[in-house]
Amino acid sequence: MNLLKKIAPLTQNQSPFGLLILIAMAVYPLISDNIFHIEIIKLAAIYAIFAMSWDILTGYTHEVNFGFAFFIGGAGYLSGILSSHLPISLYLAIPVAAIAAGVSGIFIGYVTLRLKGPYFAMATLAFASILYKLSFILYEITGGEEGISGLDAFTDDPTQDFFVVWGAMVAIYFALCLYARSKHGIILKAIRADEDATQSAGINTAYYKIEAFAISGFMAGIGGGVFAHSQMHIGPTMLSGYLSVIVVLLAMIGGMGTIVGPLLGAICLSIVNESLRIVEEYRIIIYTGLLILLIYMAPDGLINLKFIKGSRLLSFIVMGDRKPR
């Protein structure tokens, strides 16, 4: 009974739709042997981690982070380098890399505190570009254009590998939901609405903004490390502007500021992306074109579409009970 009480906050107020997605993702590999499909869902789960981590900062403060690849690739490289050169297991390397990402989040958050709008966005893009360039300049450590191959994998079995990734995604999903509904999330939403008014309420907004940056970076770092080791390879594409923009698009199309939205967006679109491999030559073009079209038609995201918001039933299914804890 006691245990139930402790878990209660986790399951209270959850979005039924979100839970459905999580469960569906876990069920499929249990009933299907198609490794190809499992790999696709695994990749989708990783992108979901990226999108959700991005959302906790930008979705909740509306300051656009355009250089998210910094945390993803940075942690990926760090984890890869650590586990290759030092005798430590990847289960240690990944968290260490993620913590490093989180700490850089504190640093970047601090220096960009006073920047708003386009300036903030471009600063984040600049940081990511610097890291991208460095990965070529420091090619001795990073392997330059080829990156680092032969990284340790989690397990030998693709399905087990998948569940490790799925586990990470679920943990991050619940952690972020908890964070978003806690005082931290509420304060971030207030900052998003009006930072001056939030300061007038006696809140040290700088602290909460930096904290969100750090958490966002840490979670992304976990995602980056998991990605690197699940592909057993890390390369400059994980630091590229393309990755940063894809993450933004996935989260935006899903619906910013909801955690569930980015989960949905990332999963659906990643599955579409991988399914397009049958026309590999045109895949990126079709995919990017599709994303552009979707953003044009639903700039607030699918979760935030008028017909969902308007209906109480749909609203509840998608967003869960809105009453805070």
Place this chain on the structure above:
Amino acid sequence: MNLLEVTQLTKRFGGLEALGEISFSVEPGEILGIIGPNGAGKTTLFNCITGFLPFDSGSINLDGHNIQGKRPHQIVNLGLTRTWQLLKPFFGMLVIEAMMVPSFSKRTRSNLVSKKDQQEKVAEILSEMGLGKILWQEVDNLSQGELRLLDISRALVTCPKILLLDEPFSGLSHKETENISRVIRNLNDQGLTVVIIEHRLRELMKLVQKVIVINFGQKIAEGLPEEIIQEPAVIEAYLGKRRPGIGMA
């Protein structure tokens, strides 16, 4: 001891002097009114006092503490809270969430330690202000009057010793204005010191005990409401000089 002491406060924007050596003090339990024509510097004064704008010279003391250079949230946690002239609602949130934000401040949490106490306080303030029914509404759906009441309610959650209100009656109907005046008077009776900037002089004069008049960044008059409205300097500030030979003026 004076609760708020402003001494020789000066603020320049480039070559323009927005505030010129303004001094005044506020005693505990007072209701002070600050009036003056548009552009006189009233909101600039508030911005300096509340830490949103640095000032060039002079000093500001809150309860004996010098608050120069302190950040806005720190000043709130020392007991001075303000509202804004232009409404600053927390769009995208529920009313209850908006009310919880100030309850997360250091000051509220040290005054009302348990979460239950905090929530009770929030509920209490909301019902006093007449907003009890809209607890679960989206802030986006509220009317102008309700938003203004919400702004003031949020300010009260920080358990202030002194409350600075910037044009609280702006955009409100007569009935709503009376409602707010009543609330302010009640709060004052319970010990809250209040400073109000306002343009709606009739309502303001009924509420305040003392008035300061500012024009062009200078204090041009100070005294009781009845005296102030008769001061030539004050009339001139609002209406201009009476000049012979020009129309009917």
Place this chain on the structure above:
Amino acid sequence: MEILIIGTVRGALYSLIAVGFVLIFSVGGILNLAHGTYYMLGAYLTYIFYTFVFAAGGINLLLISAILSVLSVGIIACLVYYILLRPHIESLLYVMVMTLALALFVGEVMSLLFGVSGTRVPSLIEGSISIGGIKVINQQLLLIPITAMILPALWYFLKKTKMGQGIDAVAQERTGATLMGVSVETATLITSGLSASLAALAGALIAPVSSVVPEMWLFPLIKAFAIAILGGIGSLVGSVIASFVIGYAEIVGSFLISEQLTEMVALAVIVLVLLFKPSGIMGYKLR
């Protein structure tokens, strides 16, 4: 001496790109992350027109190709603004994401059509001349007189002609301009075309002597932004000055340190200026 000449060429190149970038931001509030793409299209379209439409028929046709390319990019930019950006122009996030997504999209299309290795575009003026003992490529030198004509012409347009003054008004004081009867949408439309054309011109001119690859849109964009914040977002004069500053800084850097690190100059500028003096050297008009 070489530094002086090459630096001036670079400065001229950058100023064509940066001025357009700053202009569309001041007038339309659009942070156009596809600006580098317009630069790239200037180069690629010149090649396309020349090779496929005119079958590589000589210098005159090359010139016409370049002109057509610049005009086409201008039209494309107007369409992008009118169809894609206008509906949700108030959201900065939408504009940034949409333009960046477009940039990536076009980059991929170019990659598909022409591959990742460089595409060769012939020069308008072949060969090189010797100035003060240094060999300078003619095509590069071409930038200097052209920029020297275009920038004052632009200034004249903005300050002296009725249409230009309207655009200038929107950049300085949008509400006031609207009250005076200036249509912000029209101003933004014209500016989109103009700004993109300038970038395309730069691309078309530099194409013969630079690497024309599908990624060539990224760094000009970053440099344009660095120049914009260095020179002050609202100030065209500031951007021109900043363009030359960065141009010279890069050349000096490449001599003193290494070629690779010069790319970092722009990035370092962005980070440093944003951190220490967000309003740039010449200040900016608050939007």
